[in-house]
Amino acid sequence: MFAESKAGGPSLERFVFDIKSPRSQWNKRLASVFAEDFIACGEYNCGPEDYDDIVKTFLTHLIAVRLRLLEPEDDDELAQEKRDEEKRRARNGRRRNLKHWRQKGCAAYARYPFMKECMKILKSLPLSVHSGDESAHDGGHNQYTITTMAWRNPALRNFFKVLDWLYLSTRFEDTSHRAGRGAFPRRRVMVNRMDTYVLNAVKGLPINFYNPPYIASLDPVSLRELSAKPPVEIAISPEIFRIALRYRRVTSRRDTLKILAADDPTLPDSTVTYYPLHDSTQP
Numbered sequence: 001m002f003a004e005s006k007a008g009g010p011s012l013e014r015f016v017f018d019i020k021s022p023r024s025q026w027n028k029r030l031a032s033v034f035a036e037d038f039i040a041c042g043e044y045n046c047g048p049e050d051y052d053d054i055v056k057t058f059l060t061h062l063i064a065v066r067l068r069l070l071e072p073e074d075d076d077e078l079a080q081e082k083r084d085e086e087k088r089r090a091r092n093g094r095r096r097n098l099k100h101w102r103q104k105g106c107a108a109y110a111r112y113p114f115m116k117e118c119m120k121i122l123k124s125l126p127l128s129v130h131s132g133d134e135s136a137h138d139g140g141h142n143q144y145t146i147t148t149m150a151w152r153n154p155a156l157r158n159f160f161k162v163l164d165w166l167y168l169s170t171r172f173e174d175t176s177h178r179a180g181r182g183a184f185p186r187r188r189v190m191v192n193r194m195d196t197y198v199l200n201a202v203k204g205l206p207i208n209f210y211n212p213p214y215i216a217s218l219d220p221v222s223l224r225e226l227s228a229k230p231p232v233e234i235a236i237s238p239e240i241f242r243i244a245l246r247y248r249r250v251t252s253r254r255d256t257l258k259i260l261a262a263d264d265p266t267l268p269d270s271t272v273t274y275y276p277l278h279d280s281t282q283p
Helices: 025-040 048-069 078-107 115-124 156-169 212-217 220-228 240-246
Strands: 133-138 139-150 188-194
Touching: 025 048, 078 156, 115 156, 133 240, 139 156
Parallel strands: 139 188
Antiparallel strands: 133 139
16 A cells, blocks of 8 residues: 555645554654654754654654553553553552551550550551562452562561551451441462562661571672661560450451450460560461
8 A cells, every 4th residue: 555655645634643553654754744844844943954863753752652542452562561550559559558557556556565666667667568469360359369578587477467467456346346337458368479579678677577598698798788777676565466366367347256355265375475576487
């Protein structure tokens, strides 16, 4: 057609571009039409010597316009980029929610020993320190599997789990155990899957927040660049630990019968302080 005969090509009256092929013969001719008119108008102090630069700039601009206008179904690569970006935003949003809920759980029990220190620690941690997750469609529902990070101390999850349970405790009334209004955190399942979005260790954390084997694997230069801070002790008072454990089996607003009684015999001794980073087992 046009590429072969050059007939019926673009003009100032037919100034449309080929969105599917930015470097097509049509678009190259369109760039020539634009460059000739741009020089001829005499408003931009351009001459024939600028013709090639104007053509190149115009064609580059067409590529940018195409990326903005192209529908995902017209370009698989662009569609995949958009999907990846949407997933990244969704993951960051869930991490942001996790941090917010954990801070609320801390704030609700700020009057108890150690909780103000826990709040300071939590506030200082970037979002990427919190466990990520991946969603999978299962039986018509989204299931979220918790991902792990090779560089993060696995015991740090003990601390986060206590905070998650504390937040859940704030969602139920003290006496009736009736759930309050509002969406509950999604149930997340622990699996042995590495996080593919936070591969690089977050710099500047307390040294005991990093996985010891990861620290041992670093050469002196990498260790210095990590800028690790002195270790931080995390302590959970006996009262707080017992409150949190009462809600460890709760995953939704319907789980009122799964809330343990305050005097449940399976709860730990009321005089034992819990140190989550010292415990390799999950509470």
